[in-house]
Amino acid sequence: xxxxxxxxxxxxxxxxxxxxxxxxVPFYTWYGLRQAFANDRLIAQLETDPVLAKTHPRxxxxxxxxxxxxxxxxPYLLRIEFLAAIIVTVILFxxxxxxxAPLEEPANPxxxxxxxxxxxxxxxLQEMLVYFDPWMAGVVLPTxxxxxxxxxxxxxxxxxxxxxxxxxxxxxxxxxxxxxxxGLWVLMVIIGTIIRGPGWMWFWPGQTWDHNxxxxxxxxxxxxxxxxxxxxxxxxxxxxxxxxxFGGAGWAIHKLFVMxxxxxxxxxxxxxxxYLALQxxxxxxxxxxxxxxxxxxxxxxxxxxxxxxxx
Amino acid sequence: xxxxxxxxxxxxxxxxxxxxxxxxxxxxxxxxxxxKLNQDLEGLRQPQKTQLYKSIxxxxxEETPRSRSLSVLSNVFLHLHPARINRDAVxxxxxxxxxxxxxYLFVVLTFTGVLLMFYYHPTKIQAFRDILYLEHDVxxxxxxxxxxxxxxxxxxxxxxxxxxxxxxxxxxxxxxEFNWCVGVILLVLTLLLSFTGYLLPDDQxxxxxxxxxxxxxxxxxxLGSEGPLGPQLGMTAYNDVRFALLGGSIVDSNALLRxxxxxxxxxxxxxxxxxxxxxxxxxxxxxxxxxxPVMLAKEIKPERP
Ligand code: HEM
Numbered sequence: 001x002x003x004x005x006x007x008x009x010x011x012x013x014x015x016x017x018x019x020x021x022x023x024x025v026p027f028y029t030w031y032g033l034r035q036a037f038a039n040d041r042l043i044a045q046l047e048t049d050p051v052l053a054k055t056h057p058r059x060x061x062x063x064x065x066x067x068x069x070x071x072x073x074x075p076y077l078l079r080i081e082f083l084a085a086i087i088v089t090v091i092l093f094x095x096x097x098x099x100x101a102p103l104e105e106p107a108n109p110x111x112x113x114x115x116x117x118x119x120x121x122x123x124x125l126q127e128m129l130v131y132f133d134p135w136m137a138g139v140v141l142p143t144x145x146x147x148x149x150x151x152x153x154x155x156x157x158x159x160x161x162x163x164x165x166x167x168x169x170x171x172x173x174x175x176x177x178x179x180x181x182x183g184l185w186v187l188m189v190i191i192g193t194i195i196r197g198p199g200w201m202w203f204w205p206g207q208t209w210d211h212n213x214x215x216x217x218x219x220x221x222x223x224x225x226x227x228x229x230x231x232x233x234x235x236x237x238x239x240x241x242x243x244x245x246f247g248g249a250g251w252a253i254h255k256l257f258v259m260x261x262x263x264x265x266x267x268x269x270x271x272x273x274x275y276l277a278l279q280x281x282x283x284x285x286x287x288x289x290x291x292x293x294x295x296x297x298x299x300x301x302x303x304x305x306x307x308x309x310x311x
Numbered sequence: 312x313x314x315x316x317x318x319x320x321x322x323x324x325x326x327x328x329x330x331x332x333x334x335x336x337x338x339x340x341x342x343x344x345x346x347k348l349n350q351d352l353e354g355l356r357q358p359q360k361t362q363l364y365k366s367i368x369x370x371x372x373e374e375t376p377r378s379r380s381l382s383v384l385s386n387v388f389l390h391l392h393p394a395r396i397n398r399d400a401v402x403x404x405x406x407x408x409x410x411x412x413x414x415y416l417f418v419v420l421t422f423t424g425v426l427l428m429f430y431y432h433p434t435k436i437q438a439f440r441d442i443l444y445l446e447h448d449v450x451x452x453x454x455x456x457x458x459x460x461x462x463x464x465x466x467x468x469x470x471x472x473x474x475x476x477x478x479x480x481x482x483x484x485x486x487x488e489f490n491w492c493v494g495v496i497l498l499v500l501t502l503l504l505s506f507t508g509y510l511l512p513d514d515q516x517x518x519x520x521x522x523x524x525x526x527x528x529x530x531x532x533x534l535g536s537e538g539p540l541g542p543q544l545g546m547t548a549y550n551d552v553r554f555a556l557l558g559g560s561i562v563d564s565n566a567l568l569r570x571x572x573x574x575x576x577x578x579x580x581x582x583x584x585x586x587x588x589x590x591x592x593x594x595x596x597x598x599x600x601x602x603x604p605v606m607l608a609k610e611i612k613p614e615r616p
Contacts, residue, residue: 014516017464028407028472032479035404043605058604061399070395072379077392077401084408085415092419092465096457103446106439107518109561116519119509121467121502126523135538138527149495152478153488159611161481163601169608170481177478181471262608309532309539 002208009194009205013099018120018193025186029178035060036165036174043168059164114198114211123192124185130200131291133310141288148281152177155278157269172257180285219301221310222294231307238304242311245290245303249283391590399602405480406599409473413501414586416466421579423459431511433571435564438513463505470501482600490592493585500582507574513567521570522562528553 010019038060046053057063071077105111118126128137160169167174197203198211222241223234258264267275294300304311354361359372370381380394399405430449431441445452474494477483483491506524510517529551532539536551548560558565593599 014464016461017468020468024468024472025475028475031404031407032476036479039605043607046605047607047609053607059399059602061402061602067398069398071398071401072376072383073392073394073396074379074383074389076398077396078383078389080401080403080408081411084412088412088415088465089419092458092462095461096454099457099461100446100453101457101460102516103442103512104515107513107515107562109518111515113515113519116523118520118523119506120464121505122524125527129527134527134530135532135535139531139535139538146495146499149498150492153483153485153491156484159484160606160608162484162606163480163482163603164605165480165602166605173481174479181475181478186471265611308543 001206003206005203005208006206013102014120015193016095016099018190021186022190025182029182032165033167036167039164039166040168043166115196115200117192117196120189120193123196124188126200127188127192127196128288131288131295135309136311141284144281144284148285151277151281155274155281157274158266172263176282176285184285184288217299219295219299221302221305222300223305225300234305238302238306238311241303245287246283249286249290250279253279253282391594393594393598396598397601397603400599402602405602407472407476409469409476413466413469413473416462416469417582417586420459420462420466423455423462424575424579426455427459428575433511433568435513435567438511438567442512442514463508466501467505470498474498480601487592487596487600490589490596493589493592497582497585497589500578500585504574504578504582507570507578510562510567510570511574518562521566525553525556525562525566528556 009015042056042058042060046056046058104113117123125137125142128141131137132141156173158170158173160166161173194205195202197209199213201213201215203209221234223237226237228234228237258267270278291303294303302310358364359368368382369385371378372382383389383392383394427445430445430452432438442456445456447453449455477491477494506521510521529535529548530538531541531552533541533544534546534552535541536546536548536553538546538551541551548554554560556566556569557563558569
């Protein structure tokens, strides 16, 4: 166990946000879900008690008849905003007094940094480079992330859970988003920061960064395993394999989606375009974990091989 | 004035007489000036009644609902707020305050960034030295640079958490779909703002991060010299998107200048514009989305026509 190595990674000033991330993200996930579960209990109670549902203010917060539903912004909101500004300023001051922004040697194109890491918030993309070629990891997938995020409000046909925390009423939406945000984005950022060392190789926390390490890996392409050698054969095989993946994943997602009564109702409300877009983004998102499994467990590099692009 | 009068009278009259007259004059002056002085002192005691105060703030400050509303609505900086707000929406637990904190950090970054601009030249010869100068010679230069750096990191964190909160509360649902999209654009702009700033110290860290980052642009389908179908369309290292981003085929002085202009002018202006739209839409979409009363599954209105 090389504590020094671990400490030198964690205490690198530019990695402090990651350390903050390690605490903040779990905290706010817990903070949000706790309120979601509290609301879910209230919802369950109101569903079984229609009389109560008519009179209850329908929030978990205390409310007495006679209290006004609104409060003046001054002072009730503004004082909080001023306080928040002061607290953030103090945090930023203390942080800036305690830790110095990094400054390396002057830029030198002849002296390669190893590992050459992107800023931490882009390490998710850099980590994807392990599993996809640059045109996918660096251009197509980021674009799809942005477009996919923007499409969320137009694909989510579930009218429940608008303006309050809930888990039960939006189970699939929340699980899918958390999988993408926590599992594929935040986790990849953390892996990129803490785990990846020289040569972008995998070093467990506490393992010494060995700059001379060579990992001998023989990666194969999926068509090779099936003994396909001609280029045309590989392209056709790759397209079929991708087709099988999208078909299979789409089918699995559909089965999960219509598993319960409520979701079947939501499904009924969706237009064809909404449904296809949702399927497209979900299956494309799952392509990443699929390629991770293929690579890490089976040493398979590409599914589709062609002279122009590989996936 | 009073003194002058005293000396004049002293000169003319005899001493015994003069003493009485001086006292009389002082009495007179006191009589006339005291009420005026009191008027001014009253202004100090109750500044809100002065002409100066009224001219600045326009409304009286009283603890009445009307006056409280007016003091928000008639203030250019505060008028983005409504006058009144859902009583539970002021709880920290609902919004986590992350949107507001993100905006506050943007303001702090603009302020510290402008100060940094006074000391920074975006040229290969000067950039790195300017940072050294800032760190070692400019009073509080190190603190300034640190605040700008950490503020930027913090802003990236808070904007992620803001998005997470908006998702968990389902606040992107009708009628806030479009504002969510504006938000996604702000997210991208925040990341780009941070990324373009990374190159500016012109050190190894920034140089290689930007090299790694922009190398990916080479692989853009159709538009990159090494991307799928790029070469077939005539893309080379000297005319593809990467060349456009860097102003050259390597990360060099043109890239530094481009990063500087995008970082200090281009993206801040675009981001501010989108923020104005974002805040405007928060109000127009009916204010903050909740915490609203929970809805039950059986209350879903029938399908859209
Ligand atoms: C520079 C970045 C951003 C700034 C300064 C900003 C600022 C704000 C502020 C001050 C609010 C008021 C409520 C609150 O504080 O939570 C708000 C609400 C909102 N933001 Fe942002 N935001 C940013 C980015 C985003 C992003 C990335 C998203 C989503 C992807 C987003 C979506 C929304 C939505 C939908 C609302 C309305 C929420 C509601 O009514 O509950 N914003 N934003």
